[in-house]
Amino acid sequence: MSSCHRCGAATPTGRFCAECGAPVAASPAAGPGSASPRDASAGRTARVLPWVVGALFVVLLAAGGALLVLREGPEEPAAVDVPRGGAGRDPDRAPTSAPSPSASPGEETAPTPTGDPVEVAAAASITVPATAPSSVDVADGSTTSYDDTRLVDGDPTTCWRTSGDAGGSEIVLDLAEPVALSRVGLVNGYAKTATDPRGTTYDWYSLNRRVLAVEWVLDDGTTLRQDLGESRELQTLDAGGAVTSSVRLRIVAVSAPGDGLDAKDYTALSEVSLLGAPVAAG
Structure with a gap:
């Protein structure tokens, strides 16, 4: 019904x-085109099933990623280079600065002057080339010698001299102690005049050879060149305070002898001066 x-x-x-x-x-007969309740349910299931499968896939994918992370564990810290024979640096420890060179144990400091510069050449031990023989003073007939002590006696009317042209030879002065050398100098010829009993005056500076250029060589190899003029006075050069215990005076250039019958073929130096201050070792 x-x-x-x-x-x-x-x-x-x-x-x-x-x-x-x-x-x-009349109630319609179930034909080929009509759908039964079972078919309708199947259709709904077919429509819903792809969404369910997709959701399950997403869930499985997320679960797999989490499992992979758990399996790999936390990231390892970066490796720290460890010097041979020593431990690695503690990252929580504050860095320390390296000691300054002046603080290194056993390191010596540069010597420093202990006073004002004084003349130190007079106390030096002197080595010279061959010395010319003694002569007779025309003024009074006394014997005049030309040994190395004449270089540092403070008297420019005396001299050390050697035969001929002394270019290329050296005079060595070994000091009594190391000094900070501030100035060097010399009188570059025989700075003496003499008058004989007849009234004739002899200028030994112009009649002997004069030194025209020298080099002062110090312990550390420092070389100071000095060009000299035609002067009977002490000619000096700044040495800069270099510390040395010896000085080599190298003769670089020499003049020709003077003119006339009284000219002397000798290279002469009347005086050598070294001003320096003793130093205290660090």
Whole structure:
């Protein structure tokens, strides 16, 4: 029995409704195109299934990633280079600065002067080339010698001299102690005049050879060149305070002898001066 499609009354299987007289439609037979409740349910399942599968795939993918992370564990710290024979640096320890060179144990400091510069040549031990023989003083007939002590006696009217041209030879002065050498100098010829009993005056500076250029060589190899003029006075050169215990005076250039019968073929030096201050070792 079915219900009336107009009034909803239950109607027998007739052609018209007993209540409102509306024609009763026959129940449609299940044909090939109609879907049963089971088919409808299957359709809904088919439509929903891809979404369920997709969701499950996402869940599985996330779970797999988490499992991979758990399996790998935390990232290892970067390796620290360790010097041979020593431990690695503690990252929590504050860095320390390296000691300054002046603080190194056992290191010596440079010597420093202990006073004002003084003349130190007079106390030096002197080595010279061959010395010329003694002569007779024309003024009074006394014997005049030319040994190395004449270089440092403080008297420019005495001299050390050697025969001929002394260019290339050296005079060595070994000092009594190391000094900071501030100035060097010399009188570059025989700075003496003499008058004989007849009234003839002899200028031994111009009659002997004069030294025109020298080099002062110190212990550390420092070489100071000095070019000299035609002067009977002490000619000096700044030595810069270099510390040395010896001085080599190298004769670089020498003049020709003077003119006339009284000219002397000797290279002469009247005085050598070395101003220096003693030093204290560090």
